[in-house]
Amino acid sequence: MNISTIVKQGVLIVHVEGEMDMHSAEQFRSSVDTSLETSGAKHIIFNLQGVTFIDSSGVGVILGRYKKVSILGGKLAAVNVKPQVVRILEFSGLLRIMKLFGSESEALDSL
Amino acid sequence: MNISTIVKQGVLIVHVEGEMDMHSAEQFRSSVDTSLETSGAKHIIFNLQGVTFIDSSGVGVILGRYKKVSILGGKLAAVNVKPQVVRILEFSGLLRIMKLFGSESEALDSL
Amino acid sequence: MAINNHIKMNFTSNSENIGIARVTAAAFAAQVDLTLNDIEEIKVALSEAISNAIIHGYGDIVGEVECEMFLSDDILEFIVTDYGVGIADIELARQPSYSSDPERMGLGFVFMDSFMDELSVESALGKGTTVRMIKKITNDKAH
Amino acid sequence: MAINNHIKMNFTSNSENIGIARVTAAAFAAQVDLTLNDIEEIKVALSEAISNAIIHGYGDIVGEVECEMFLSDDILEFIVTDYGVGIADIELARQPSYSSDPERMGLGFVFMDSFMDELSVESALGKGTTVRMIKKITNDKAH
Ligand SMILES: Nc1ncnc2c1ncn2[C@@H]1O[C@H](COP(=O)(O)OP(=O)(O)O)[C@@H](O)[C@H]1O
Ligand SMILES: Nc1ncnc2c1ncn2[C@@H]1O[C@H](COP(=O)(O)OP(=O)(O)O)[C@@H](O)[C@H]1O
Numbered sequence: 442m443n444i445s446t447i448v449k450q451g452v453l454i455v456h457v458e459g460e461m462d463m464h465s466a467e468q469f470r471s472s473v474d475t476s477l478e479t480s481g482a483k484h485i486i487f488n489l490q491g492v493t494f495i496d497s498s499g500v501g502v503i504l505g506r507y508k509k510v511s512i513l514g515g516k517l518a519a520v521n522v523k524p525q526v527v528r529i530l531e532f533s534g535l536l537r538i539m540k541l542f543g544s545e546s547e548a549l550d551s552l
Numbered sequence: 553m554n555i556s557t558i559v560k561q562g563v564l565i566v567h568v569e570g571e572m573d574m575h576s577a578e579q580f581r582s583s584v585d586t587s588l589e590t591s592g593a594k595h596i597i598f599n600l601q602g603v604t605f606i607d608s609s610g611v612g613v614i615l616g617r618y619k620k621v622s623i624l625g626g627k628l629a630a631v632n633v634k635p636q637v638v639r640i641l642e643f644s645g646l647l648r649i650m651k652l653f654g655s656e657s658e659a660l661d662s663l
Numbered sequence: 664m665a666i667n668n669h670i671k672m673n674f675t676s677n678s679e680n681i682g683i684a685r686v687t688a689a690a691f692a693a694q695v696d697l698t699l700n701d702i703e704e705i706k707v708a709l710s711e712a713i714s715n716a717i718i719h720g721y722g723d724i725v726g727e728v729e730c731e732m733f734l735s736d737d738i739l740e741f742i743v744t745d746y747g748v749g750i751a752d753i754e755l756a757r758q759p760s761y762s763s764d765p766e767r768m769g770l771g772f773v774f775m776d777s778f779m780d781e782l783s784v785e786s787a788l789g790k791g792t793t794v795r796m797i798k799k800i801t802n803d804k805a806h
Numbered sequence: 807m808a809i810n811n812h813i814k815m816n817f818t819s820n821s822e823n824i825g826i827a828r829v830t831a832a833a834f835a836a837q838v839d840l841t842l843n844d845i846e847e848i849k850v851a852l853s854e855a856i857s858n859a860i861i862h863g864y865g866d867i868v869g870e871v872e873c874e875m876f877l878s879d880d881i882l883e884f885i886v887t888d889y890g891v892g893i894a895d896i897e898l899a900r901q902p903s904y905s906s907d908p909e910r911m912g913l914g915f916v917f918m919d920s921f922m923d924e925l926s927v928e929s930a931l932g933k934g935t936t937v938r939m940i941k942k943i944t945n946d947k948a949h
Binding site: 668669670671672673674675677679680682683686687690691694 | 829
């Protein structure tokens with residue numbers, strides 16, 4: 442898994458590439474949490490264009506980030522999500538707490 | 553493996569997609585030989601654009617077609633061959649009996 | 664029902680191997696003409712079963728996971744076995760949102776159940792767990 | 807040298823499984839940072855060893871092929887075993903262009919030899935054959 446993060450308009454944008462499963466969950470968690478702390482960002486946008494697979498461990502680690510930011514009123518959004526990933530996010534109820542957008546700028550506008 | 557054949561200017565053109573190994577060798581052999589017989593073509597051009605893998609069984613089945621057509625003065629050519637496949641063809645000495653071209657029309661012109 | 668193909672994988676309970684087993688299962692499933700969606704579902708279900716073997720079955724211990732794949736005339740069957748701690752109450756474990764680990768979602772069995780046509784779980788405390796999953800091959804071309 | 811990961815595959819001598827084993831090996835090799843070329847070479851070498859087990863080891867009989875993959879600190883090792891007819895003269899068999907089958911090219915061992923860093927063959931008539939192949943991990947990033 443490749444993860445890179447940038448901050449735009451005070452929002453943490455996380456680009457993820459690869460498969461989100463138990464194997465990559467820890468790397469995902471620590472990268473995102475570290476960037477959250479150092480940036481002081483409140484909201485997170487996940488750009489999942491490069492994510493080809495997700496299972497419940499991947500969903501779990503996104504939910505974990507939600508729990509973290511929502512305490513301080515932060516929100517999650519995801520962009521460029523592939524159909525097979527959308528399906529798992531939907532199925533697991535995650536779309537109730539994380540909205541999907543077609544582009545980063547749309548997502549930024551919504552936050 | 554997917555194989556389709558057409559005849560252009562009396563030359564049999566074979567489009568191959570997939571992996572050329574022992575598993576697909578028999579299908580390759582029988583498709584090409586049947587088309588050779590029904591078309592009466594003398595030369596063969598293999599369009600290997602869709603071939604992602606070849607091993608010695610794949611090389612062997614191409615060589616077998618060479619033996620068949622060369623008796624009647626026929627030649628082989630191959631087009632759109634991926635680098636990893638070129639390497640195996642070269643390594644196995646097959647490029648001495650089968651020239652590579654960038655397009656079907658170039659290959660046709662050479663025959 | 665004749666078995667037309669069979670692969671057994673054994674590997675150490677290393678999370679690297681979850682992705683490798685998924686790739687193998689996808690290639691195994693591609694022998695028959697399934698939809699991409701079916702193959703995705705198989706990958707998710709297998710990923711859940713193997714992740715459970717590694718996380719819950721073995722935890723911090725390194726153990727051996729077994730993953731068998733069978734192709735019969737009209738089904739694909741996947742069997743994942745670990746020789747770890749076992750499950751005390753299978754019915755409870757299979758309940759949606761139940762997890763013994765507060766950090767996890769309890770969705771593994773839900774995914775296996777929803778994405779495969781049959782799911783059965785056998786387990787014995789201290790001996791290990793076996794999960795069997797069947798995907799029916801309904802696509803006409805597969806026959 | 808510590809073994810960092812290990813996968814064993816057992817499968818019936820069905821030619822479908824050659825491609826499945828290749829995909830598994832490529833995923834196994836992708837754990838370390840090899841070049842695409844290295845991964846291609848591993849795929850070809852493994853394909854040759856497994857094809858030989860199926861064609862020469864078993865021929866028309868259905869048997870079991872075993873394919874083990876080991877990752878240590880600086881090598882990838884692949885071991886392919888069949889319990890078929892065995893090889894009478896290993897030195898002769900390994901000679902370029904030698905094949906007991908007039909339809910084949912006798913390039914299998916040449917490819918294994920050229921594409922891997924080490925190759926060793928053990929065989930006993932009527933008992934079977936084991937081929938071990940090692941690829942060194944030379945890429946700096948792998949360490
Ligand atoms: N292979 C296993 N060995 C031991 N316990 C298991 C195994 N698989 C599942 N379990 C138990 O069943 C529970 C529910 O599993 P699951 O639905 O996959 O959710 P999760 O993995 O998120 O906990 C687990 O929390 C665990 O207690
Ligand atoms: N697993 C095996 N079991 C029995 N014989 C084998 C095995 N592998 C190789 N051989 C023998 O070694 C010969 C050379 O093998 P190889 O170089 O791969 O060429 P080819 O497969 O084209 O014959 C084969 O023709 C066969 O006689």
